[in-house]
Amino acid sequence: MRNAYAIGLDVGGTRIAAGLVERKGRIVREVKLSTPKGSGPFAIVDAIVDAVSEITSGLHPSEIAGVGIGLPAQIDFTRQSVEFCTNLPLAGIDMRGLVMSRLKYPVTIDNDGNTAALGESRYGAAKGIKDFVMVTLGTGVGGGVFIGGKLHRGSRGFAGEIGHMVIVVDGPECPCGGHGHLESFSARPAVIREARAAAETYRGSSITRLAGGDADAITAEIVIEAANAGDEAAVEVMSRVGDMLGEGLVGLVNVLNPEAIIVGGGIGESCPMVSKRAAGRIAAEALAGRRDVRVLIAELGNDAGVAGAAALAFDDHDSREGIH
Template identity: 75%
Template sequence: MRSAYAIGLDVGGTRIAAGLMERKGRIVHESKVSTPKEAGPFAIVDAMIAAIGDVMAGVQPSEVAGVGIGLPAQIDFAHQSVEYCTNLPIAGLDVRGLIMSRVKFPVTMDNDGHTAAFGESCFGAAKSLRDFVMITLGTGVGGGLFLEGRINRGSRGFGGEVGHVVLEVSGPPCPCGGRGHLESYAGRPAIIREAREAAGTYRGSSLARRAGGDIEAITAEMVVEAANAGDKAGVEIMGRVGDMLGEALVGLVNVLNPQAIVVGGGIGESCPLVIERAAARIQDEALAGRRDVRVVPALLGNDAGVAGAAALAFEDHDSREGLH
């Protein structure tokens, strides 16, 4: 039977978003709660279960295909186990088993970069594309590879970590423990660090003013706003983010020859300069025959994670039921 709804969960370090979605991508109920990170792993799972209950109020369980969950974690996809997770204390916990014992739906977990890519491919900027790279610029830099019409997860499910492409040998430290990775230049902490330095150097920059005169209070969003308003320091910092992103993409475009690069995440979607500069790098540097790749902003915004996770639940349900 083709169930009418699926539930998508997008679990982040600060909030858990849940949605009840129809097949065509319309989210009919939504719920957002803070992630009870400090209360421990079981409290986080309880909050996920409560969010599922919230969004399916009034709907018969038989109408629900299943639950898809995007996590900021390295998921062994075949075993559906959480292997590594930097932001939440859930590595090694049987998240899927705990949830399935309580909600009685099939549950499918995936890395949140993969669910975002899947969401954009089903309903967003990459609809009808066969080959694209998704990049999410936020606190971390994540993403996913969508190749030959499906998410490419690599051998265990850990593939697609485009934020950890090496740009500079012995470059600045990356939160993953490596050095000189894209995330070391394009993640929120890197943007904030550059902005604090610039605010002390550039007289007349709006960065300090935007933070009420307190350099320590500068956020990455303030830097994006400054860049969008043409502030010199803001343009310089976000332009460099775009350049570094572009350098990473030149390598990916040369290797994968995608049709498009979809740039999402809070920072990626709000700063056109980043996309312009990255696209210019590809135009200048990519190998011949690949330069027609389009660099486009994601379309689903905050809903990408929920929509992609719910779409994953539909896909799993349909392949179980032989509906593909």
């Protein structure tokens, strides 16, 4: 069938996932590969092209509506250019042009927080919700804002960087170079940093046991496992992650009056106390009339990026064809 599928790519610092996605969001074929490290942008383009070739084998090009790519980067959506990228060497690289020159499909790129929000909006926890804020807690903190049923992109497409709201004046340095941003409290490196300190204070903590007695072996997953099992030190660490997230969300709830907040990413989805604590902060601190905002956990998990990038490609196709 013509344009029955779109290809969604979720390009991360460690992994690239590519999926062949139906209009209703079902991923019918998927490949995952490691992101080529240290060999520059062309190796990443090669990997993307290889992944697309693999999942489209046997299909006629007319069956593909297009390719959507979510990148961990600041993207000028109007120009379709990568402006900044901290984890991959893509800044200033015309990713869309490079990929498009190698494939026979139209290509659209977007920030991965936006594609995750698009995915949850179309196929996941935010289905049917017009005004919501998506926040993803993982290696970094990303996000996307939906207003009136549409992704809010701002003047150049950079909107939605929830991870870079200032939570504490002159706080710890953020990977972006700023200070006290939400990402410096609620992403994986912050969890590990705080857990090392907490494991020092609480000597019998299961964080230490799970890490085999080696503070350098502590991962966010270990801390979450311990927190979910009720370990005091881990609960303290993860509660603080949720409180800091809540502090940021209070401001967004007051400004945007969303119907829901969708909490996703590896940390958000595997540690319910994070969203619970954040909801508690909102209930305590948001202005009257806004406190009934629902705080929901994302539903698509690792598929949000691929499904959302495919939704982006379908939308781009439909607007080119004048389909609404």
